[in-house]
Amino acid sequence: MAAPIKVAAISGSLRKASFNSGLIRSAIELSKTSIHGIEIEFIDISDLPIINTDLENQAGVAYPPTVQSFRQKILQADSILFASPEYNYSISAPLKNAIDWASRAPNVWAGKAAAIVSAGGGFGGGRSQYHLRQVGVFLDLHFINKPEFFLNAFQPPAKFNSDGDLIDEEAKICIKKILLSLQGLTLSLQDKS
Secondary structure, X not given: OOOOEEEEEXXXXXXXXXXXXXXXXXXXXXXXXXXXXEEXXXXXXXXXXXXXXXXXXXXXXXOOHHHXXXXXXXXXXXXXXXXXXXXXXXXXXXHHHHXXXXXXXXXXXXOOEEEEEEEEOOOOOHHHHHHHHHHHHHHOOEEOOOOOOEEEOOOOOOOEOOOOOEOOHHHHHHHHHHHHHHHHHHHHHHHHO
């Protein structure tokens, strides 16, 4: 039996009841109940310091301990699941900060499959996804192309409960399709290496 694909899941929102973090919690639940061969770990980015290269190579270590731990989790993952909220038509500052820390030499994003989900108003975070895809080109991330997942969190009926947990069954079906596509791309990239 093949080892399960390890997915590092990162939410660009630090809010406790974040809808985007709720998407990741839903993905984790789906991976345990209805998708074989995939394990998702939620990676907390709230303790990462703001990127500052003066923090590198201090006290004989390349990176601060929280940064090194984060980089190691990304390095050990087979693929990445981003939950990207849209802040001012772009990706959030916490997510960009995490991306930048993990891109420092050596770039630990390189060669990994990735997928993006987002929830918000209007376009459901879609503009942030397009910016994240642009950043991913330089990082050598390989994003799934389809399906796409943009959830308008404020359009009735309710999509989330008061804790930020996804309650919309159609959205859960879409997340399952995202995970299956990510799993397929990850296996394809592993076969080529």
